[in-house]
Amino acid sequence: MDILKEIAASLERGEDDRVAGLVRQALEERCAPLDILNRGLIAGMDVVGEQFRKREIFLPDVLIAARGMYAGLDLLKPLLAQEGVPSAGRIVLGSVRGDLHDIGKNLVAIMLKGAGFDVLDLGADVPAQRFVDAAQEHGATVIGLSALLTTTMPVMKEVVELVRARGLAGRVKVIVGGAPVSEAWAREIGADAHGYDAANAVERVRALVAAGA
Amino acid sequence: MKSLLERLAAGEVLIGDGAWGTLLMTRGLEPGEAPEVLNRSRPEVLEEIARLYLEAGADLITTNSFGGSPARLRRYGLDGQTEEINRAAVAAVRRAVGGRAFVSASVGPSGHVLKPYGDGDPAEIGAGFERQIRALAEAGADLVCIETMIDLAEAVLAVRAARAVAPALPVMATMTFERSRRGFFTVMGASVEQAARELGEAGADILGSNCGNGSEVMVEVAREFRAHTTRPIAIQPNAGLPEPRGGETVYPETPEFMAEQAKALVLAGVGIVGGCCGTTPEHVRALRAAVA
Numbered sequence: 001m002d003i004l005k006e007i008a009a010s011l012e013r014g015e016d017d018r019v020a021g022l023v024r025q026a027l028e029e030r031c032a033p034l035d036i037l038n039r040g041l042i043a044g045m046d047v048v049g050e051q052f053r054k055r056e057i058f059l060p061d062v063l064i065a066a067r068g069m070y071a072g073l074d075l076l077k078p079l080l081a082q083e084g085v086p087s088a089g090r091i092v093l094g095s096v097r098g099d100l101h102d103i104g105k106n107l108v109a110i111m112l113k114g115a116g117f118d119v120l121d122l123g124a125d126v127p128a129q130r131f132v133d134a135a136q137e138h139g140a141t142v143i144g145l146s147a148l149l150t151t152t153m154p155v156m157k158e159v160v161e162l163v164r165a166r167g168l169a170g171r172v173k174v175i176v177g178g179a180p181v182s183e184a185w186a187r188e189i190g191a192d193a194h195g196y197d198a199a200n201a202v203e204r205v206r207a208l209v210a211a212g213a
Numbered sequence: 214m215k216s217l218l219e220r221l222a223a224g225e226v227l228i229g230d231g232a233w234g235t236l237l238m239t240r241g242l243e244p245g246e247a248p249e250v251l252n253r254s255r256p257e258v259l260e261e262i263a264r265l266y267l268e269a270g271a272d273l274i275t276t277n278s279f280g281g282s283p284a285r286l287r288r289y290g291l292d293g294q295t296e297e298i299n300r301a302a303v304a305a306v307r308r309a310v311g312g313r314a315f316v317s318a319s320v321g322p323s324g325h326v327l328k329p330y331g332d333g334d335p336a337e338i339g340a341g342f343e344r345q346i347r348a349l350a351e352a353g354a355d356l357v358c359i360e361t362m363i364d365l366a367e368a369v370l371a372v373r374a375a376r377a378v379a380p381a382l383p384v385m386a387t388m389t390f391e392r393s394r395r396g397f398f399t400v401m402g403a404s405v406e407q408a409a410r411e412l413g414e415a416g417a418d419i420l421g422s423n424c425g426n427g428s429e430v431m432v433e434v435a436r437e438f439r440a441h442t443t444r445p446i447a448i449q450p451n452a453g454l455p456e457p458r459g460g461e462t463v464y465p466e467t468p469e470f471m472a473e474q475a476k477a478l479v480l481a482g483v484g485i486v487g488g489c490c491g492t493t494p495e496h497v498r499a500l501r502a503a504v505a
Contacts, residue, residue: 057402061402064330150462188457
């Protein structure tokens with residue numbers, strides 16, 4: 001089997017401890033790091049994401065696959081940087097102030113990394129200002145906000161307003177998600193997008209980055 | 214007073230209470246603050262909420278200890294106060310209800326994903342549940358209410374902890390399911406059938422589901438539980454799934470709507486009907502009237 005397909009398949013099968021070895025092997029076989037990323041790791045995580053979306057697999061399976069992906073990414077990242085390969089985009093992500101839920105947010109981070117994005121995860125309970133500060137500091141073009149409580153959702157609006165107040169609207173896009181968060185809420189607060197699940201969040205972020213470029 | 218399990222065995226339908234978080238927030242709980250802090254700083258607020266639900270007709274009143282496991286309190290640097298915080302949670306509800314309702318001692322998830330998928334050490338998480346439940350039991354809880362669980366392994370740890378340190382107390386264990394094309398599963402992948410079997414084997418007296426779904430969908434969850442267990446079933450739905458309305462987000466199910474569904478829940482064989490996110494004393498009043 002093609003080594004890149006083997007990498008993807010190992011992620012899909014949850015053989016996380018094989019991934020780093022296969023990536024090393026691919027590098028020895030002179031595969032380009034970007035090919036290994038795109039046709040190996042990203043291709044595998046795409047399938048994992050789609051299976052999770054259909055609930056053919058569950059969160060533990062995704063977490064195992066993510067572990068394999070991270071092991072592979074750790075090997076590729078310095079090589080990609082050396083070759084000056086840009087990431088799919090840079091995104092700052094976190095659960096908003098007052099919200100300590102992070103399972104959904106972590107899942108989105110995994111899927112974004114698995115799709116080749118450079119993700120800065122600010123964690124949970126993050127105040128509005130820190131999102132915008134971090135986006136500016138790190139040159140992120142997308143801010144991802146998660147909330148699981150109806151009571152913390154207004155913080156999302158604060159972030160959108162702060163992005164506007166700092167004259168970043170259009171250059172820094174805001175995407176929102178979380179169980180109580182809807183497309184209608186995103187529109188109401190002026191956010192650029194809503195992701196209804198982790199896989200959808202990746203699609204929407206891709207679209208935001210493409211539209212901004 | 215007849216015991217909880219005797220009343221359920223006799224076919225009586227008991228009413229649980231509704232959401233606490235929103236009521237705590239309108240009474241001074243700050244965003245980002247551990248709700249359990251109020252147990253010691255403002256117990257009068259807990260007593261007031263417990264009385265609201267008691268007056269609305271609840272037979273079980275939940276304690277403000279959902280996040281009272283040491284693993285969870287550690288996020289706020291409060292794990293050293295696990296015993297005090299959990300005892301205070303029970304004491305406040307006891308004072309308010311004075312024997313007129315069962316004090317249902319809430320135990321929520323640890324907030325860690327268990328190994329090998331996450332960083333949670335099962336032995337440590339289990340010991341943490343024992344520590345929390347011991348304090349809840351010593352303070353006079355009438356039952357242990359393990360709720361909003363998504364990982365069956367963690368739920369089983371909590372049930373076993375309760376059985377070990379509070380063998381005299383009934384244990385209720387409810388999980389949060391999502392509907393998929395293949396049926397109901399928790400996000401960690403436990404089916405209703407697995408939950409019914411493993412929670413039962415671990416020693417839970419009452420099984421069921423809370424949170425994650427509105428009352429209509431919960432009727433289906435209840436039917437599935439009934440197909441897989443002979444034990445009493447508890448169902449505590451959200452007031453639907455939140456919708457944005459005029460700059461804020463509201464839970465759409467009215468007390469009247471939920472009361473209608475409560476009748477279907479009872480027909481499906483549910484013994485305890487209560488509410489989760491978005492439900493209020495008005496919802497509980499309507500539930501009480503519907504199943505009276």
